[in-house]
Amino acid sequence: MMAVGLSSTEQHWIVTGTVTTLLWPDPIVGATVMVHGTSTGTVTDMYGCYVLVFHYNPHLSGKSLDFSALGFLPARASIPADLEVNIALEPDSL
Secondary structure (H helix, E strand, O other): OOOOOHHHHHHHEEEEOOOOOOOOEOOOOOEEEEEEEOOEEEEOOOOOOOEEEEEEEOOOOEEEEEEOOOOOOOEEOOOOOOOEEEEEEOOOOO
C-alpha cells in the first residue's frame, strides 16, 4: 500500500497501512486505528487496510497510532516519515 502525504503547509497527514494477526498473515477486519491522544480514528476494511487523514498538531501527542481489535492485545506504533504503518496484533490469550 502506497503512502501519500500532503504538503506540510496544509498541516494534514494521510497515513495508510495494514493490520494483520501476529501468528499468521490474515487481515484483521474492523480493527480500530486511532491517532494517539485524539478522538480521530478509523477502522480497517475487509483486507485489514486503513487510510487515516488527520490534522497534525505538533503540540499534541499525535505522532503515534493506537491499534485495537476484539480478541487481540492493543498496540501503539510511531508514525514514520513515509506515513505507512503496518502492524501485526498479538492474540489475547484469555
